[in-house]
Amino acid sequence: MSNNRQYWLLKTEPESYSWNNLLQEGETLWDGVRNHQARKYLLEMKPGDFCLIYHTGKEKAIVGVAEVTTSAQPDPTDSQSPNYWVAIRIKPLFSLSRPIPLKQIKNDPQCQHLLLVKQPRLSVMPIDEDTYNYLFKKYL
DNA sequence: GCCAACGTTGGC
DNA sequence: GCCAACGTTGGC
16 A cells, blocks of 8 residues: 555644644544645545645644545535535644744745645645655654 | 636735 | 735626
8 A cells, every 4th residue: 555655735724623633533534625626636535645734824834644544525514415525534643743834845945846835725735755755854 | 708806815 | 914826706
């Protein structure tokens, strides 16, 4: 499974749902995504993929890593029938002892291609494996 | 089908 | 608090 693992970044406003909430819950349904591009990425996710969890708002930093536990399913918060929007489940893997701030990522020449930098409003996005590994090597 | 107006997101 | 980017809505 790990040989074709993909990497993603999920954005959340910690005042509505934080990394700590996820730690307490143990596993959660990542629902409420209402953007077509983000939906497309959710549909590509599969169990075993890793997700960087990013806190937007005041913090603006990557704070933890979670693992996808289910592929996309109908989003129960979607009122239209049949459901169009989708959700996945994730569980926390580990917290970053030193969160990686957006500022560092934006200042890093090797991160300029990231959608986090180029498309600041996107809430679900892929991260290539090389950059994922690079971030951990450089900033942890 | 175009586009102006408006709302939302999120960084600064 | 402001504003840029982006999405949605509605009039034509």
